[in-house]
Amino acid sequence: MAGLLRICTAGSVDDGKSTLIGRLLYDSRGVYEDQVRSVQIASRSRSAGPIDFSLFTDGLKAEREQGITIDVAYRYFATARRKFILADTPGHEQYTRNMATGASTADVAVLLVDARHGVRVQSRRHAQIARLLGITTFVLAVNKMDLVDFDPDVFDAIRDEFETLLPGATLHAIPMSALHGDNVIGLSERTPWFEGPSLLDFLETIEVDRNATEKPFRFPVQLVVRPSHDFRGYAGQIHSGTVHVGDAVRVWPSGLTTAIKRIVTWDGDLDTAFSPMSVTLTLEDEIDLSRGDVIAVGDVEVDCGFEAQVVWMDERPLNPARVYLLKQASRTVTAEFSRGLVLNQIGSVAVTAAKPLVFDRYVDNRTMGGFIVVDPATNFTAGAGMIGEPMRAHAAATAQPNAAERLARLARAAPTDAHAAEAVRRALEEMLT
């Protein structure tokens, strides 16, 4: 077996994404007969052919009634060659946050476009989000090829346009009809000019970047385990790398050096552990570590300030005058952001945290370089960020304005005096509470 593959799918509203997934699940026996039957009954009241495959994935009543997909749905299927976890993400613009969610853990993105419409704004956007979230393997499913008479020129034009959108990524384009099953499981006779492989064949055999065990060792402490005064262990999940008993490690943000004494698990002590295992480590020296600290080998970034690409996922815009909560690895801190963003906007932002974070750049390590932004007023997960360059000390100092500078900046940015007064009033309230 080639191991687990995590896939996310993206496309515009009517590109037939749910149909493709339903087809994939049905043909690879990922759905059960009673689910097929309940879908056959429901299909009679709609108009998508004998079996409406999208009904397998549209789990909510509102979705089935409106024929749209609202939220990420996770699907699980296995073939003789591989196990798959599939995040089916909606295509509506207002749910772009779900696209980012699905892409954050995916190895491969399958992007759907309608052969009749070509590459639309939303397809571009989804491709960019998936690329930004670190996906390097893409499948472009050019769907509804039956409606353009399986014309290879149409297919080539769409593929060529897409290739320019995804620099640094590999792209496998497939001419397809999800509804009729062309090139989904096997190769279609209706596209003799397509050399393959089919979608399932490609997904079953693709090698994805899984060298997380060879990256530098990173272990954010989740929980200190102290069942008695003679045992003090640090429980967590290995985010990257491999660790052995006796390895010299450093603990951050203090930077102190120690060595691994034991790797403790319920199944017995281990000599070696690697990502993504959840273990409990004990250390040779008595160092006071707590949740949020990181045990690591090699250089890590430790900084309060850094540049990040932030995806905003909340209807309440990101407000640079407010203080938010930022969670990265196992640490939660308060943080400020250098600029505003509105729902679905993605932008480069300078982030200033109240306490130093221990991180890697996102391109080097997805789970050590990704963070979420929580609005303390609503507790909603309002944003997601990918860390780029650390600011280093002097740059961070200039990026962290004092209270007066912040108020002045707010007042200047407001379109009218009334707005300025209101913005300053609110900022003051937040500073004082």
Added chain:
Amino acid sequence: MPLDHLRALEAESIAILREVVSEFERPVMLYSIGKDSSVLLRLAQKAFYPGPIPFPLLHVDTTYKFREMIEFRDRSAAELGVRLIVHTNQEAITNGTQPFLVGTQRCCGLLKTRALLDALQAGGFDAAFGGARRDEERSRAKERVFSLRDGKGQWDPKRQRPELWGLLNGRIQPGESIRVFPLSNWTEIDVWHYIHAEGIPVVPLYFAKEREVVVRGESLISLEQPFVQLLPGERPEHIMCRMRSLGCSPCTGAVRSTADTVPKIIDELIAVRQSERQLRIIDHDQDGSMELKKREGYF
């Protein structure tokens, strides 16, 4: 060599368990006695070792569970030395609530959802672990690992928080709580493979043997509860069968099967084309049944 699929799932679930214990004041584990609960319990042992499991178990007892389930529950809790809270909506039972009299929707509403919400409130629990998996049912496929519930335990599918990179947002307002699903990414077959690999004990009802049942449509229904009466033309039969999913005996059908060991169950699942909840009557009592129950506060 990448970490084996099952061990990767195990590691992810353990990380979720630890995250909840770190971020919440009063977690509790919903213990339904089924195979998923058995797996969850083993994962909890692993997550906090060498410490004890740092939260109690809560069983919402409708009083209509199979006898073998209750025996298994009490034995397991005693062996693990965990605190077990058993809660029953006694008022509803006293008023004669049972599925054939008040209907399955109302019966579940009173004996499961209401009882669960009361028990969570009585214990002041701010986080409750459940063994639900996304592959079980289509509305569950939309569920988050941390599922936010309002003061009444209700789920709002349109207000779900995005979950990226396994970063879980545990911030709640007073009165709100979360349901936590550490087995979200497991499938039914993963659960059985893990039970086999780990030698985890499960309720004997999962294994095939001859049981006295009445055949109703596609379901084989147990006659354990006295109010499950034979209808005209029906007679009790002895049939080789087993349970794929455990619930209340009047509402959980057995399947014909000869699988009497875990490996045989796994072989059977690979061959079978019916979902495990097919014979759970409560999933099919109305359109979007599970979604409605979840919105009202069910798991």
